[in-house]
Amino acid sequence: MLNLFHRTAVATAVGTAGLLLLTACGGVGGNDDAGKGSDGEVASLTTPAADGGSASASADPDAGRPQIRLDSTNEEVDRMYQAWEACLKEHGAQEKYKRKPNDPSVLACKGKEPLNPPELDPSKNPDYSDDVREMVKCMKGHGIKALVYQGNWALETGDEMNRPHYDEYELQCQVKAFGGDK
Known part of the structure; x- marks a missing residue:
């Protein structure tokens, strides 16, 4: 059974493998700092220290990272x-499956790693379970065999992704279910 995260990971891996050779480090994606005089460093806040000096406190570690939206297309995510x-x-960086979180290349590129929509994170979305059920209902309404599986939505088979207009329906249902009026 495939859920959104698995499908996105598969699509991303396939798309990345084919187009990696055509892409430069900057110049693609939502947060391109190239040509703007930025050195790509993460901003930090300077706050007064107890001794009257100043202490540097890190800003939000996710600040400036590309943010995937609920309505982002597969092409935008890719x-x-x-x-x-x-x-x-x-x-x-070495092969993707051998990377460690403290690998210098991972640390150097942390600011370019995309963030998933917060609405799709059960720890950030208090309505996640209801939204999952709404997603399944919407997908079924388009004739796509979906179900709730281990707290997430899934497809009965991978063949469901081959249905006409699948990507369009998935995007519509995702926006409706997870981003709808609550």
């Missing part, structure tokens, strides 16, 4: 991941 993958490669 471009964001391609930019991140190209940056990793430029910084000497």
